[in-house]
Amino acid sequence: MRYAVVGSGAVGGLYGGMLAHHGQDVHFLLRSDFDHVAANGLRIDSIKGDFVLPKPNIYQRAEDMPRCDVIIVALKSTNNAMLAETLPKIIAEDGVVLTLQNGLDVEADSVSAVPGHGVLGGCCFLCSNKVGPGHIHHLDYGRIVFGGYEFVGRHDQIREIGQRIASEMTDAGIDVQWTDDLAAARWRKLMWNVPFNGLSVVLDASTDAIIGCPASRTLADRIINEVYAGAALCGVSIEEGAIEKTMRHTETMVPYDSSMRLDFLNGRPMEVDAIFGSPLRAVERRIAELTAESSEKRAHPMPSVKMLREQLQFLDSRPAMASNLSG
Amino acid sequence: MRYAVVGSGAVGGLYGGMLAHHGQDVHFLLRSDFDHVAANGLRIDSIKGDFVLPKPNIYQRAEDMPRCDVIIVALKSTNNAMLAETLPKIIAEDGVVLTLQNGLDVEADSVSAVPGHGVLGGCCFLCSNKVGPGHIHHLDYGRIVFGGYEFVGRHDQIREIGQRIASEMTDAGIDVQWTDDLAAARWRKLMWNVPFNGLSVVLDASTDAIIGCPASRTLADRIINEVYAGAALCGVSIEEGAIEKTMRHTETMVPYDSSMRLDFLNGRPMEVDAIFGSPLRAVERRIAELTAESSEKRAHPMPSVKMLREQLQFLDSRPAMASNLSG
Known part of the structure; x- marks a missing residue:
């Protein structure tokens, strides 16, 4: 071929x-x-x-x-x-x-x-x-x-x-x-991308630093759990133990600057919409459907992901600031 | 005197x-x-x-x-x-x-x-x-x-x-x-400090930039609402219209670098515990009481504040990085 x-x-x-x-x-x-x-x-x-x-x-x-x-x-x-x-x-x-x-x-x-x-x-x-x-x-x-x-x-x-x-x-x-089951693979990947791409930019840190500090590790863990819950809400089932496995892989990974962080540091547009917008839209559509079906109001299953997106959208709108940071 | x-x-x-x-x-x-x-x-x-x-x-x-x-x-x-x-x-x-x-x-x-x-x-x-x-x-x-x-x-x-x-x-x-009612004044002040001290550090931005971008403005608004709800949960009543007033004051304020941002940029410790830890502990105590009373599980009323604290705790633990940013 x-x-x-x-x-x-x-x-x-x-x-x-x-x-x-x-x-x-x-x-x-x-x-x-x-x-x-x-x-x-x-x-x-x-x-x-x-x-x-x-x-x-x-x-x-x-x-x-x-x-x-x-x-x-x-x-x-x-x-x-x-x-x-x-x-x-x-x-x-x-x-x-x-x-x-x-x-x-x-x-x-x-x-x-x-x-x-x-x-x-x-x-x-x-x-x-x-x-x-x-x-x-x-x-x-x-x-x-x-x-x-x-x-x-x-x-x-x-x-x-x-x-x-x-x-x-x-x-x-x-x-x-x-x-x-491509959808499951996509969500599985988001379980890493969402916390570690996002936090690496907002916290100006590589993966080892995020994992190494109790506060940011707790936050990363909560974000992974939210993505897992978002997938489940969308009817996508991910293997048990994926949350723990993602954390463990990141722990044993080489200290790593995510692609999103490199984009940010170099003043390039970040994949905020693909990595954050797309799963948020998927779960928000699903919540709207469920609410329409049962008229029962549901809490947003991914509040930290939503907040991280807003922070990244802000940072993505300021390429000049971003390139300063790389100096 | x-x-x-x-x-x-x-x-x-x-x-x-x-x-x-x-x-x-x-x-x-x-x-x-x-x-x-x-x-x-x-x-x-x-x-x-x-x-x-x-x-x-x-x-x-x-x-x-x-x-x-x-x-x-x-x-x-x-x-x-x-x-x-x-x-x-x-x-x-x-x-x-x-x-x-x-x-x-x-x-x-x-x-x-x-x-x-x-x-x-x-x-x-x-x-x-x-x-x-x-x-x-x-x-x-x-x-x-x-x-x-x-x-x-x-x-x-x-x-x-x-x-x-x-x-x-x-x-x-x-x-x-x-x-x-000192408690009400304290919470009223937190309605500004929590979103604008916090976001000014995490987003590396002054107040006018935070207010000027739709994504960060939405986030700041949600955080103010959370602090308001946290006060109410703790039995502290703040005047109606305080949320809108806080946003309006910040809009008309001179472009401002919060004290927390200046501390961060200069590599000094930040008041993360006073501004974020103290209200979070207050609401978490109150939730524990209410849960014990009614055995009904309650959602955290300040999830964004909690996340912002974790992000600041991470940044506060890295003074060396912080002073790089000021360059």
């Missing part, structure tokens, strides 16, 4: 790079990094082994790319506006999109960009940062859990192509796992 | 300075600012008129001070540990303490330092900053609402001396108001 990577950062650069390094046919759409990668190649420093792709297939414009069978969308979701123009130009006739992005229903933008095509979604459980142009630093973990996006249908066909992608990724050394 | 001022910063320096400027007998206990004030006097830049006290009565040690009838305690409550040693040395036989500090029950430390003496408490509604050694900048508002600390008793005697203090302060141009 021929792969395209749209968004060659900490996630797309790493997984696309690993596929290409293993000999798969991978085509990267680059923007600001194009000249650097053309001159120096794509460099991956990974706990699974460092490598450089000296001459990857790179493009500045979607119209110059070949049609691809699998388009990995690993953009920041704040850049999703470009998908409507880009995806139709590079998707093969039976091609599918695999969105490796944070949030709930982030696949919707891909679905509307290439209607009729299969869309899969994946959650990446990894610590990886883009540390410079064409230079990815993969620090810890690395699993992709992916599955068919439920609102597209055609389950068998999507499942089949999903298994093929999984097999080729596994061959390339990627820890990948198919799921028939 | 002879006045002592313990804590000659934005509040003590201003009000003590105004009393002395008007000819009252005022004695200031200074620490780090002693040499500067000895050489240059105490300088007040105020919207009510600038002045300098060239030779105020200043002391480095409590034992050198005369016994005073009214001891104005305007320390940061994080320094209250010094009261036990200081107050007994400077209080006159029938002297009283007037604590102009933030929080609930901050008077308790003064009560235990000079048991048997009357203790009054006051809330200051003003924008004032210490901008340098012996240099106070009074920017806006200025009212003191003060009354007898309820747990001391002897209401008539305290009321009488309170009226005398009020009268002398009024003569000195201070906007002062006696109250028979």
Whole structure:
């Protein structure tokens, strides 16, 4: 299969790079990094082994790319506006999109960009940062859990192509796992992203500092519990013990600056809507339904998540302040 | 009456300075600012008129001070540990303490330092900053609402001396108001301190920025409502319209850096316990009582306040980070 990577950062650069390094046919759409990668190649420093792709297939414009069978969308979701123009130009006739992005229903933008095509979604459980142009630093973990996006249908066909992608990724050394319950995987990922992306920005701290202080640890724990409760309210069941497991993984993780924190420190827009807005809208819709059904008023199941979103929306509206902080 | 001022910063320096400027007998206990004030006097830049006290009565040690009838305690409550040693040395036989500090029950430390003496408490509604050694900048508002600390008793005697203090302060141009309900004044002040001290630190923002952004304004409004509900739960009734009035005052206020924000930016301890811990303990005690009475479980009435405290506790534990921010 021929792969395209749209968004060659900490996630797309790493997984696309690993596929290409293993000999798969991978085509990267680059923007600001194009000249650097053309001159120096794509460099991956990974706990699974460092490598450089000296001459990857790179493009500045979607119209110059070949049609691809699998388009990995690993953009920041704040850049999703470009998908409507880009995806139709590079998707093969039976091609599918695999969105490796944070949030709930982030696949919707891909679905509307290439209607009729299969869309899969994946959650990446990894610590990886883009540390410079064409230079990815993969620090810890690395699993992709992916599955068919439920609102597209055609389950068998999507499942089949999903298994093929999984097999080729596994061959390339990627820890990948198919799921028939993408929504559960998405909520599962939010259980980490919501507390640790959010608090890392608001508290200007890396994960080890948040976990290391009793007050912030208590808060992170309460936020994880809220996300878990939000998922349950939305009818998504997550395995027992996930809350404890999330805390434990974060404890044993390398000290880590979340992507949201790096965005904030560098004055870039943050994925506030994808990571906070989407689950809040989901639970608020569900509360409205339940209230309409029983006319019984319900308390908001995620008050801390709501407050964290408001704090992040404030900080996101002040890029000038943000870039001061990085000095 | 002879006045002592313990804590000659934005509040003590201003009000003590105004009393002395008007000819009252005022004695200031200074620490780090002693040499500067000895050489240059105490300088007040105020919207009510600038002045300098060239030779105020200043002391480095409590034992050198005369016994005073009214001891104005305007320390940061994080320094209250010094009261036990200081107050007994400077209080006159029938002297009283007037604590102009933030929080609930901050008077308790003064009560235990000079048991048997009357203790009054006051809330200051003003924008004032210490901008340098012996240099106070009074920017806006200025009212003191003060009354007898309820747990001391002897209401008539305290009321009488309170009226005398009020009268002398009024003569000195201070906007002062006696109250028979100190608890209500304390909670009323917390309705400003909790949202705007807290958010100014966590969001690294002055009041105008917090009020100016819809997300943070919504959050501030919700926090004010929580404090109002917390007061009601504790049996303290605050006038109708106080929520709206607090927001309106903050809107029309000069852009202001709260004392807590200045403490944070300068790497000093913040009054997290006085401003956040004390009302949270009060409502949590009350919830425990109500739950014991009716065995009905109650939701926490101040979830956002609780979360803000946790965030501030985290930030308060990292002075090194804090001083980086001020750069």
